[in-house]
Amino acid sequence: KAGVTQTPRYLIKTRGQQVTLSCSPISGHRSVSWYQQTPGQGLQFLFEYFSETQRNKGNFPGRFSGRQFSNSRSEMNVSTLELGDSALYLCASTPDLTDTQYFGPGTRLTVL
Amino acid sequence: AQSVAQPEDQVNVAEGNPLTVKCTYSVSGNPYLFWYVQYPNRGLQFLLKYITGDNLVKGSYGFEAEFNKSQTSFHLKKPSALVSDSALYFCAVKSRNSGYALNFGKGTSLLVTP
Numbered sequence: 001k002a003g004v005t006q007t008p009r010y011l012i013k014t015r016g017q018q019v020t021l022s023c024s025p026i027s028g029h030r031s032v033s034w035y036q037q038t039p040g041q042g043l044q045f046l047f048e049y050f051s052e053t054q055r056n057k058g059n060f061p062g063r064f065s066g067r068q069f070s071n072s073r074s075e076m077n078v079s080t081l082e083l084g085d086s087a088l089y090l091c092a093s094t095p096d097l098t099d100t101q102y103f104g105p106g107t108r109l110t111v112l
Numbered sequence: 113a114q115s116v117a118q119p120e121d122q123v124n125v126a127e128g129n130p131l132t133v134k135c136t137y138s139v140s141g142n143p144y145l146f147w148y149v150q151y152p153n154r155g156l157q158f159l160l161k162y163i164t165g166d167n168l169v170k171g172s173y174g175f176e177a178e179f180n181k182s183q184t185s186f187h188l189k190k191p192s193a194l195v196s197d198s199a200l201y202f203c204a205v206k207s208r209n210s211g212y213a214l215n216f217g218k219g220t221s222l223l224v225t226p
Binding site for chain 2 (some may be wrong): 094
């Protein structure tokens with residue numbers, strides 16, 4: 001099976017812009033979770049989707065949003081970008097009835 | 113609330129020696145514990161997990177971890193380190209009722225020298 005794929009792998013944006021990141025889970029996985037990784041804060045949970053419904057949300061401002069489509073692909077959107085949003089954004093998918101998350105390679109977002 | 117502490121920012125080990133990467137946790141109820149490894153410019157790779165059962169868990173690439181409830185620890189171990197084991201290691205925890213939101217430690221950088 002193909003692993004979790006994330007596009008694009010690298011992005012450069014300027015402050016105030018918005019960005020959309022995409023994640024395709026492993027085939028058959030219906031749960032998709034998103035994490036932000038920064039040197040200062042480490043890995044922080046953003047949100048989790050299952051069958052197009054947000055089941056869990058981390059402590060991030062409303063500028064961070066996401067959605068999931070019927071084919072389980074997920075997108076996250078960050079509006080009004082700030083310098084502090086520069087990070088590696090990781091997506092993970094989880095098979096039903098297990099707790100093991102499988103991570104994609106991440107999208108490196110740089111905000112100038 | 114749930115949290116993980118990885119007390120060492122870096123662990124240095126000579127190739128062939130045993131290695132230990134430490135992790136302690138705090139969680140309400142029974143913990144679900146995980147170890148992941150991250151190589152430069154890559155996502156996280158799953159190594160092993162403890163959900164229930166035997167306190168000694170064996171995982172990928174010869175790694176194992178021991179769950180110790182009284183000390184709330186879940187240290188990662190390997191009997192003989194390889195240079196290729198050099199990477200960033202993350203411990204993570206969640207409780208049964210917290211869905212799929214993992215709480216990660218800050219990570220420990222493992223350097224194995226020839």
